[in-house]
Amino acid sequence: DQQVKQNSPSLSVQEGRISILNCDYTNSMFDYFLWYKKYPAEGPTFLISISSIKDKNEDGRFTVFLNKSAKHLSLHIVPSQPGDSAVYFCAPRGGAGSYQLTFGKGTKLSVIP
Amino acid sequence: NAGVTQTPKFRVLKTGQSMTLLCAQDMNHEYMYWYRQDPGMGLRLIHYSVGEGTTAKGEVPDGYNVSRLKKQNFLLGLESAAPSQTSVYFCASSYSTSGGGNEQFFGPGTRLTVL
Numbered sequence: 001d002q003q004v005k006q007n008s009p010s011l012s013v014q015e016g017r018i019s020i021l022n023c024d025y026t027n028s029m030f031d032y033f034l035w036y037k038k039y040p041a042e043g044p045t046f047l048i049s050i051s052s053i054k055d056k057n058e059d060g061r062f063t064v065f066l067n068k069s070a071k072h073l074s075l076h077i078v079p080s081q082p083g084d085s086a087v088y089f090c091a092p093r094g095g096a097g098s099y100q101l102t103f104g105k106g107t108k109l110s111v112i113p
Numbered sequence: 114n115a116g117v118t119q120t121p122k123f124r125v126l127k128t129g130q131s132m133t134l135l136c137a138q139d140m141n142h143e144y145m146y147w148y149r150q151d152p153g154m155g156l157r158l159i160h161y162s163v164g165e166g167t168t169a170k171g172e173v174p175d176g177y178n179v180s181r182l183k184k185q186n187f188l189l190g191l192e193s194a195a196p197s198q199t200s201v202y203f204c205a206s207s208y209s210t211s212g213g214g215n216e217q218f219f220g221p222g223t224r225l226t227v228l
Binding site: 036 | 117144146148153154155156157158161163171172203205207216217218219220221222
């Protein structure tokens, strides 16, 4: 039973265009939603997060949108750059006092120069 | 700051052998975690620790043991390795979860193959 689904295993985008990565979840107890970026042969690195009480958080080229009623969030990257090519994981936190992140399977983004 | 380091980077074991993976962090984080990642899968939590001397089970703890004797170190042990434990293992650490989003800092990973 997957609590976190990233239904697109891969995504290709032209450099300079927008990349949109999606994540759906089922657990209404999740209170924070984190995005991690992972390059091959490296550990994941934190990218951006959003609290469940907000619907948008922006950090430079990266914006995360949260639609709680639909249990859906998305990560927008504008403009996309070749260095953004990586696997992106959606990782919600299990609720106040929870130490656990639940990772989706990831979406591999390829930004084509 | 080295951040989170993992030793070794690669290891090949035979079925039934034992080994210990070492994780060290220099950020004075209270919490530490061990994950495994299998092909096409997200990271799954094996065990975690909320402080020196404490450990708890995660999502997939069977076949593993952990110890947190020092705040900066978190050890993951395989007592009798099985081919199903072939995976990439990641260690992570974080500050308290009170407030914020519990950002976890990850090590570079250990690639383990069990033959």
